[in-house]
Amino acid sequence: MYRIRFHGRGGQGMKTASRILGTALFLEGYEVQDAPRYGAERRGAPIFAYVRADKRPILERGVITRPNLVVVADDTLLGVPAAGIMQGVDAHTILLIAGGDEAALWRDRLATEATIVMVPGPVGETAAGRPHVGVASAAAAARLLGVVGRHRLIEAVDEELAGLGKEALAENKVQALDAFVSAGALSGVVEEGPEFPARPGDADWIQLPADPADVSAPAIHAERTSVQVRTGLWRTLRPIVDTERCRKCVWVCGSLCPDGVIFPDVEGHAAIDFDHCKGCLVCLAQCPWHAIEAVSAGARGPRSRGPSPGRERSSVMTRKLLTGNGAAAWGARLAGAEYMPVFPITPQTEIIETLGEWIDRGEMAARMVTLESEHSMVTAAGSAAATGVRTFTATSSQGLLYAIEMLFTVSGWRAPFVLVNVSRGVATPVTLEPDHNDVLAARDSGFLQIHCATCQEIVDAILIAYRLAEDAAVRLPVIVNLDGFYLSFTREPVDLPDTEAAARFLPPFDAGTLAFRAGHPVSEAVAVLGGGPYSYFRYQIHLAAEAALDVFDQTAGVFEATFGRRYEAVERYRMDDADVAFLMIWSFATKAKAAVGRLRAAGHKVGLVRPRLLRPFPEAALRAALKGVKGVAVVDQNLSMGKGGILFAEVASALYGLDGAPVLVSFIGGLGGRDIDADDFAEMAAVTQKAADTGEAPPPRLLFDADELAEVRKLQTLAAVEWPKESEPEPEPKSEEAAS
Numbered sequence: 001m002y003r004i005r006f007h008g009r010g011g012q013g014m015k016t017a018s019r020i021l022g023t024a025l026f027l028e029g030y031e032v033q034d035a036p037r038y039g040a041e042r043r044g045a046p047i048f049a050y051v052r053a054d055k056r057p058i059l060e061r062g063v064i065t066r067p068n069l070v071v072v073a074d075d076t077l078l079g080v081p082a083a084g085i086m087q088g089v090d091a092h093t094i095l096l097i098a099g100g101d102e103a104a105l106w107r108d109r110l111a112t113e114a115t116i117v118m119v120p121g122p123v124g125e126t127a128a129g130r131p132h133v134g135v136a137s138a139a140a141a142a143r144l145l146g147v148v149g150r151h152r153l154i155e156a157v158d159e160e161l162a163g164l165g166k167e168a169l170a171e172n173k174v175q176a177l178d179a180f181v182s183a184g185a186l187s188g189v190v191e192e193g194p195e196f197p198a199r200p201g202d203a204d205w206i207q208l209p210a211d212p213a214d215v216s217a218p219a220i221h222a223e224r225t226s227v228q229v230r231t232g233l234w235r236t237l238r239p240i241v242d243t244e245r246c247r248k249c250v251w252v253c254g255s256l257c258p259d260g261v262i263f264p265d266v267e268g269h270a271a272i273d274f275d276h277c278k279g280c281l282v283c284l285a286q287c288p289w290h291a292i293e294a295v296s297a298g299a300r301g302p303r304s305r306g307p308s309p310g311r312e313r314s315s316v317m318t319r320k321l322l323t324g325n326g327a328a329a330w331g332a333r334l335a336g337a338e339y340m341p342v343f344p345i346t347p348q349t350e351i352i353e354t355l356g357e358w359i360d361r362g363e364m365a366a367r368m369v370t371l372e373s374e375h376s377m378v379t380a381a382g383s384a385a386a387t388g389v390r391t392f393t394a395t396s397s398q399g400l401l402y403a404i405e406m407l408f409t410v411s412g413w414r415a416p417f418v419l420v421n422v423s424r425g426v427a428t429p430v431t432l433e434p435d436h437n438d439v440l441a442a443r444d445s446g447f448l449q450i451h452c453a454t455c456q457e458i459v460d461a462i463l464i465a466y467r468l469a470e471d472a473a474v475r476l477p478v479i480v481n482l483d484g485f486y487l488s489f490t491r492e493p494v495d496l497p498d499t500e501a502a503a504r505f506l507p508p509f510d511a512g513t514l515a516f517r518a519g520h521p522v523s524e525a526v527a528v529l530g531g532g533p534y535s536y537f538r539y540q541i542h543l544a545a546e547a548a549l550d551v552f553d554q555t556a557g558v559f560e561a562t563f564g565r566r567y568e569a570v571e572r573y574r575m576d577d578a579d580v581a582f583l584m585i586w587s588f589a590t591k592a593k594a595a596v597g598r599l600r601a602a603g604h605k606v607g608l609v610r611p612r613l614l615r616p617f618p619e620a621a622l623r624a625a626l627k628g629v630k631g632v633a634v635v636d637q638n639l640s641m642g643k644g645g646i647l648f649a650e651v652a653s654a655l656y657g658l659d660g661a662p663v664l665v666s667f668i669g670g671l672g673g674r675d676i677d678a679d680d681f682a683e684m685a686a687v688t689q690k691a692a693d694t695g696e697a698p699p700p701r702l703l704f705d706a707d708e709l710a711e712v713r714k715l716q717t718l719a720a721v722e723w724p725k726e727s728e729p730e731p732e733p734k735s736e737e738a739a740s
Contacts (some may be wrong), residue, residue: 001054003064003193004141007085008073008251009238011043013134016160017071018049020138021256022491024148024156024467025053026321033058034321035490038432044279046083046233053145054192059594061486061587062675068193069144070114073137075099078110080233089114094190096140100132117144117186119179135161139179150180163408194574197495197598200686202679204705206729218429220719231259236281237294243269245291253283253292274578321495324487325350327455328394328420328480330494331462333364334502335418337392340368341380346432347484348396348422355392374403378389381417382410385477386524388511390466391417396484397424397438404442410477411541413445413524415475415514416469418462419447424484425672433673434484436586436638440646448542448548449614451585455492460565467506473547475514484588485673489590497563505562530735545616552613562637569618570625571610574600578607580688581626581662583651584635585611588676589634592635595681606685626655629662631692633684637670644668644700663691669703676703 004021008014015036023036036049066088072130075097089095091113097106103116110116116468119140142148157176161169170549248268254260259278265271270283270292284292322330329350332340338451342352358364371377374395384391400421405462421439425431445448448468450461458480465478482488498507550567560566571589574596576579582592589610599606607631609625611618626632636645643649648666653659665688669676680703691697709728716723 001052001056001058001060001194001195002053002069002145002190003067003148004053004069004071004145004190005048005064006050006071006137006141007046007048007077007083008072008133008137009043009077009234009236010045010047012047012073014047014049014073014137016134017073017138017141018051019160019491020135020153020156021141021148022051022053023159023321024138024142024152024424024560025051025145026493027152028148030055031058031493032321033061033490033492035323035485037063037485043374044308046077046080046234046235048377056491059590059597061490061591062673064088065675065677066090066193066196069094069096069138069190071141072097072099073133073465075101075106075234078106081498082229083415086110086112092193096137096142096144098137114187114317115185116187117717119182120679124488135176135511139176140183143180143183144186144188144190146190150177152514153177153180169702175354195594195598196678197419199679200682203683203703204707205683205701206289206704206709207705208702208704208709209724209729210455211723214720215716215723219721230275231278232275232690234274235274235277236279237279237284237296238274239272239277239279239281239292240295240556241270241272242293243267245289246270247289247291249288256282256286258282265404268527273422277463284504284617307646319493321352321491322455322459322496323450323489323491324455324458324482325422325489325492326354327458327494328422328462328482329354329358330496331420331459331480332392332418333358333394334459334499335388335463335466335501335506336508337418338366339384340366340382341371341377341384341393342368342393343371343374343395344400345396345399347424347488348394348399348420350488351394351420351422374399375406378406378410378419380401381419382406382415382477385410385415385417386413386514388514390509392468393417394420394422396422397426400438401426401441404445406479407442407445407447407523412537414473414475414541414544415477416466416509418465419477419479420462421479421481422460422484422488423481431672434486434586434637435673436481436636436669438648439479439481440638442479443646444478446545446618448474448476448545449613450480450612452482452487452612452651453587453589453610455490456488456494456565457567457612459494459496460563460567462561463502463506463602464552464555464559464567466509467552467558468548471507471548471555472512473549474544474551476541476544476548501562505559549613549616549618550678566611568621569611569613570621571608571612573608573610575607575609575625575629577605578629579605580633580685580692581607581609581629582633582635582681582684583609583611583626584637585614585647586637586670588635588637590672591676591678592681595685598678599682599685604685604689617650617654622651622654623658626662631663631665631688633667633688635667635669635676635684635688637668638667639671648700663688663695663697665691665697666700667703668700671702674708676704 006017018034018410022032026032030053033052052058060244093114095114095116103118106116130549142153157173246269250264254262261273261277273504381391423434425435426437452461461480465480469478556567592608596606634648638646638649640646645666645668652690
């Protein structure tokens with residue numbers, strides 16, 4: 001497999017570079033996965049993106065930690081440890097650096113055994129005002145791989161940069177060809193990387209200490225965090241004060257500066273701390289005397305304006321690279337959604353942006369309305385669905401929690417619609433990375449839940465969800481859940497059905513008694529004052545949810561007959577003779593499949609069980625899937641405070657009292673997007689095998705290691721938090737298999 005990372009600054013086109021290279025490899029017949037990773041969303045801030053390419057299906061997911069090729073578009077980032085450029089770089093890595101220094105000099109500076117290749121640094125601006133850093137980086141990387149031809153490269157540039165206009169597109173194509181030709185002598189220097197072995201005991205887990213509340217609350221007690229981090233390195237434009245025009249009203253620009261870096265000098269004029277000024281230019285916009293201007297602080301990069309997933313107008317679609325968000329938008333489009341009440345929230349916003357573009361261009365006959373909150377959004381969705389309109393909406397994290405009152409309400413209306421949730425960890429602390437405490441907070445609301453592990457599943461699950469929701473035996477709303485970042489912003493190959501096939505599978509919504517008729521008014525959601533009527537109506541929702549199990553199986557059969565893909569309520573992977581199974585519901589299930597393959601090759605009988613349906617809970621199918629298994633590692637990407645993993649408790653209740661039930665071991669991993677690597681999976685399998693052999697399950701385990709705690713302690717030190725040194729845990733002894 002090829003594993004490539006691009007490092008640059010916000011505005012230099014690293015996301016564009018990854019998409020161009022990913023598209024070029026896809027056009028050459030490779031399975032591809034590409035994605036950006038955002039930090040501080042500012043121009044000039046460090047950013048990276050990555051691409052995987054293989055002739056086989058790609059089961060790895062998330063950030064590339066052991067790359068074959070690292071492309072550094074801005075060599076000033078090599079002095080910024082937080083940029084993470086050297087992570088996983090070893091003697092087998094090719095390091096492609098854009099800059100003016102010699103390779104030998106960088107090899108000494110970085111003390112690395114990696115092969116270093118130098119190319120000219122970022123070029124100047126074009127007539128269209130956009131430098132070519134991203135496209136040149138992609139072209140150079142393509143040549144070093146040696147498997148992308150120039151015609152496929154140009155085709156990829158055409159596809160990804162068509163929105164920039166003819167002049168900018170032509171200049172970018174020239175720059176791509178120049179970079180591609182210049183790197184010709186190095187064609188094929190990057191070799192495919194191997195599968196990395198996983199060994200139990202290499203995970204280095206620790207038991208996390210219970211720190212006092214004043215230590216473990218995410219608070220900053222001193223300003224030295226900002227002082228020590230030189231965020232001025234992010235800057236692409238530099239504000240300059242004209243002292244002749246400055247009227248010394250520093251309280252204006254100084255109070256409005258979001259980073260607090262403007263203060264009066266000895267003469268009272270505005271002075272700027274350039275070590276920490278990020279170049280946002282709020283001061284320039286707010287100065288009433290126009291005494292501040294902007295000058296270049298280095299090369300500026302192109303705006304990353306790749307096309308939306310819906311730019312092509314053909315109604316017949318085949319295989320295409322889509323992000324998870326793009327796949328969700330296509331699902332709504334193919335389903336013929338008519339009304340979309342929306343509210344933006346990261347990492348979901350791309351879904352409604354894409355749908356909005358299609359509606360604006362007349363490619364989709366639907367109406368989109370932006371509401372003032374997620375609470376109003378879900379209210380509007382339920383109201384529209386209750387009148388017989390096919391309705392779609394989407395949210396994430398705090399947005400879902402903000403709407404949770406209405407989730408319970410609209411399910412009681414028996415209003416069938418689809419809500420896509422892009423899972424993101426909930427505050428506090430604030431994160432943009434995924435886990436499932438948001439969607440699992442809604443598990444008792446009356447919404448059905450389908451969980452996706454790939455971009456392909458997202459499109460298919462939305463079509464299935466509409467047919468499930470609108471079935472007369474169900475008539476309940478459905479949440480289709482996908483992981484933020486690992487799916488939402490990650491592109492993968494997706495087979496899109498043509499619109500005629502989609503319409504055959506999902507005919508127009510037969511609203512029946514739900515259809516709105518002015519001459520036949522209906523009062524929805526009336527109040528009841530007795531426990532008996534209330535019990536009746538709430539239990540009817542439960543019975544409808546249970547009926548959805550059979551409807552899902554029937555729908556899956558029709559879907560398979562139409563599109564050739566089969567989706568069971570519970571997926572089983574290599575379970576025929578498994579003694580130990582991983583059980584999980586999220587996108588890292590693909591990583592679990594890769595781990596199963598490695599463990600099987602080492603002689604271990606391991607498999608994977610993944611419930612796609614979480615509500616209704618597929619208890620019978622889960623029992624059947626785990627029959628004969630001795631031990632199950634339940635991997636929760638959530639945490640019920642004071643109880644543990646939510647999925648673990650549900651699986652335990654489903655298996656309770658069952659003769660020959662397997663020993664269950666609880667693992668909590670992936671909180672806030674925390675990676676689970678091959679060593680973690682191997683150690684989980686070893687711990688679960690031991691529990692199965694002894695009949696005794698260990699206490700629940702948070703996947704967390706000593707290096708992660710050290711990083712937390714470093715941040716606490718920066719935040720002036722005094723933490724108890726004597727409480728630090730010792731590394732735990734390895735499993736018996738690792739020790740042997």
